[in-house]
Amino acid sequence: MNFVLGTVTLWQRELVRFFRQRSRIAGALGTPLVFWLLLGSGVGQSFSLPTGSGTMDYMEYFFPGTVVMILLFTSIFSTISIIEDRKEGFLQAVLVAPTPRATIVLGKIAGSTSLALIQGMIFMVLAPFALGAAPRSIPLTIGVLALVAFGLTGLGYLIAWNMESTQGFHAIMNLFLIPMWLLSGAVFPIGGAPGWLQWVIRVNPLTYGVSAVRWSMYDAADYLAIGGPAPALALGVTSAFAGIMFVAALAVTIKR
Amino acid sequence: MPVVDVRNVCHSYGAHPALQDVSFAVEQAEIFALLGPNGGGKTTLFRILSTLFPPDRGSVRIFDADIRTQAAEVRRNIGVVFQNPSLDGKLTVRENLIHQGHLFGMHGRSLRTRIAAMMEHLRIADRSGHLVQTLSGGLQRRVELAKGLLHAPRLLILDEPSAGLDPGARHDLWEYLERLRDEEQVTILVTTHLIDEADRASRVLILNKGTVVATGSPHTLKQRIGGDIIAVTSVDAERLRDRVAEKFGLQPALLNGSLRIEKVDGHRFIATLIESFPGMIDTVTLSKPTLEDVFIDCTGHRLWEDE
Numbered sequence: 001m002n003f004v005l006g007t008v009t010l011w012q013r014e015l016v017r018f019f020r021q022r023s024r025i026a027g028a029l030g031t032p033l034v035f036w037l038l039l040g041s042g043v044g045q046s047f048s049l050p051t052g053s054g055t056m057d058y059m060e061y062f063f064p065g066t067v068v069m070i071l072l073f074t075s076i077f078s079t080i081s082i083i084e085d086r087k088e089g090f091l092q093a094v095l096v097a098p099t100p101r102a103t104i105v106l107g108k109i110a111g112s113t114s115l116a117l118i119q120g121m122i123f124m125v126l127a128p129f130a131l132g133a134a135p136r137s138i139p140l141t142i143g144v145l146a147l148v149a150f151g152l153t154g155l156g157y158l159i160a161w162n163m164e165s166t167q168g169f170h171a172i173m174n175l176f177l178i179p180m181w182l183l184s185g186a187v188f189p190i191g192g193a194p195g196w197l198q199w200v201i202r203v204n205p206l207t208y209g210v211s212a213v214r215w216s217m218y219d220a221a222d223y224l225a226i227g228g229p230a231p232a233l234a235l236g237v238t239s240a241f242a243g244i245m246f247v248a249a250l251a252v253t254i255k256r
Numbered sequence: 257m258p259v260v261d262v263r264n265v266c267h268s269y270g271a272h273p274a275l276q277d278v279s280f281a282v283e284q285a286e287i288f289a290l291l292g293p294n295g296g297g298k299t300t301l302f303r304i305l306s307t308l309f310p311p312d313r314g315s316v317r318i319f320d321a322d323i324r325t326q327a328a329e330v331r332r333n334i335g336v337v338f339q340n341p342s343l344d345g346k347l348t349v350r351e352n353l354i355h356q357g358h359l360f361g362m363h364g365r366s367l368r369t370r371i372a373a374m375m376e377h378l379r380i381a382d383r384s385g386h387l388v389q390t391l392s393g394g395l396q397r398r399v400e401l402a403k404g405l406l407h408a409p410r411l412l413i414l415d416e417p418s419a420g421l422d423p424g425a426r427h428d429l430w431e432y433l434e435r436l437r438d439e440e441q442v443t444i445l446v447t448t449h450l451i452d453e454a455d456r457a458s459r460v461l462i463l464n465k466g467t468v469v470a471t472g473s474p475h476t477l478k479q480r481i482g483g484d485i486i487a488v489t490s491v492d493a494e495r496l497r498d499r500v501a502e503k504f505g506l507q508p509a510l511l512n513g514s515l516r517i518e519k520v521d522g523h524r525f526i527a528t529l530i531e532s533f534p535g536m537i538d539t540v541t542l543s544k545p546t547l548e549d550v551f552i553d554c555t556g557h558r559l560w561e562d563e
C-alpha cells in the first residue's frame with residue numbers, strides 16, 4: 001500500500017511541477033522541433049538512403065530521430081533536478097520517509113516517462129506530414145516510445161544520482177548523451193558511416209531504440225527499405241536496456 | 257529507556273574525522289540542544305539521527321530501534337525539519353503536505369483532517385493554496401514544521417531551526433516547540449550554533465571538533481564556572497595578564513585582545529583590580545556566565561573562532 005501510494009504521489013508531483021514551468025515545455029519540445037525543421041529543410045532532397053532502395057525526404061528520415069530527441073531532452077530535464085533536490089530540497093524529506101527506496105526510483109522514472117510521452121505524442125501530430133501517412137499503429141508507437149523514454153530516464157537518473165553539481169550533468173550531456181543520440185541512426189543511417197563508426201553505432205543501445213520507434217511507424221517492407229537492426233533485436237535491446245537502467249538506478253539509490 | 261541512545265559514534269569523511277566517540281542519551285519530553293560551531297560535527301550527527309546515513313562505527317537507537325537495521329521503524333517515529341527547506345516551491349502549501357502524508361502512508365479523509373489541523377496550529381491555513389516559493393522565510397519554516405509533524409512523530413529533529421528567521425518568528429517557533437513538549441510530550445532535538453537558543457533547552461550537549469566537550473542543563477553547565485565573568489580591555493593586555501596572574505594567582509585568558517577572568521564575587525574584585533593597576537585598564541565589564549563562557553572554558557576558544 002505504502003509502495004503504491006508513495007510511487008503515485010511522486011509521479012503526480014513530477015507532472016504538476018512540469019505543467020507549472022512553461023519554459024520546460026519550450027525546451028523539450030521546441031528545440032527538437034526547430035532542429036527538425038531547419039536540418040530537415042536544409043538537407044532536404046539531397047539525402048539518399050544507403051540501402052539504395054529509393055529516395056526519401058530527409059524530413060521523413062529524421063522524424064523518428066527527432067521524437068527520440070524529445071524523449072532524451074525530457075528525461076535530461078527531469079532527472080537533472082535530482083541533483084539539487086537530493087542535497088537541499090524535496091528529496092531530503094523523501095529519503096527520511098518510511099517508504100521503500102523503489103518508490104523514489106519508480107515515481108521519478110514513471111513521472112518523467114509520462115512527460116516524455118505526452119510531448120512525444122504532441123510532436124507525432126506532425127507524422128502525417130512527415131511520413132506521408134499516419135503511423136501504422138498509434139498504440140504500438142506509444143508503447144515503443146514509453147519503453148525508450150523509460151530507459152533514457154533510468155540512464156539520466158543513474159548519472160544524476162551521484163553527481164555533485166548540475167554543471168557536471170551538463171558536461172555529461174554534451175560529451176555523452178548528445179553524441180549517443182547523434183550516433184544512433186537518428187540523424188544519419190548506419191550504412192552510410194565509415195567502418196569504425198558503424199561499430200560505435202552498433203554497440204550504442206539507443207540505436208535499437210531509434211530503430212524500434214522507426215519500425216513502429218512503418219510496415220515491414222518500408223522498414224526493410226530504410227535499413228536497421230531486425231525488429232525483434234531492436235525491441236529486445238530496448239527492453240533489456242530499460243530493465244537494466246531501472247535495476248541500476250535502484251541499486252545506487254539504496255546505496256546512499 | 258531513553259528516546260535517543262547514541263553510543264561511541266565515530267564518522268569520518270575520507271581522512272577528516274567529523275565525529276569521534278560521541279555518546280549521549282535524550283530522555284522523553286525534553287528539548288535537547290546540540291551546540292557547537294559550524295564544522296563542529298552537528299550536521300553530521302543530525303544526518304545520522306535523521307537516518308540519511310549510518311555512522312562508520314558505534315550504535316544509534318531511537319525508541320529502541322536500531323537506525324541501521326530498523327530504519328523504516330525509526331522513520332515512522334521521527335519528524336525531521338531540515339535547515340535547507342525540503343519543500344517544493346512549485347507546489348502549494350497543501351500539495352506539499354499531501355505528498356508528505358502519502359509518503360508516510362496517510363491518505364483520504366484522515367490525512368485531510370490532519371493537514372487542516374496542522375495548518376491551523378501553525379497559522380498557515382490562509383496560505384493553503386499559495387505556492388511555497390511565494391512565502392516568506394518565516395512562513396516557509398512553519399510549513400516545514402507542519403510537514404515534519406504531520407505524521408505525529410514522537411521525536412522531532414530540527415537542524416538550525418532559527419536560521420534565516422527574524423527575532424519575532426524565532427520567538428514563535430520556540431514557543432511552539434515548548435508547547436509541543438509540554439502538551440504532547442514530544443521529545444525535541446535541535447542543532448544550533450546560537451547561545452540564546454541553547455539556553456532554552458532542557459539539556460545541552462556541546463560539540464567541538466567532533467567530540468563532546470560537555471553535557472548538562474544550561475544551569476548546571478554555567479555553575480561549573482567559578483563565579484562571575486570579568487572582561488577587561490587594556491592598552492597592553494599581555495602585560496596586564498602577566499601581572500594579574502602574578503599578583504592574584506589567577507589564570508586570565510586572553511581572547512581577541514581582551515582579558516577574561518573567572519572570579520567569585522566579581523564586583524568586589526573589580527575595585528581591587530582597578531586600584532592595583534592604575535592607568536592600565538580601559539574598560540571593565542562584569543557578567544554572569546553564559547553557555548559561551550562554558551564553551552570557552554572547555555575549549556579555550558570562542559564559539560565563532562573556527563569559522
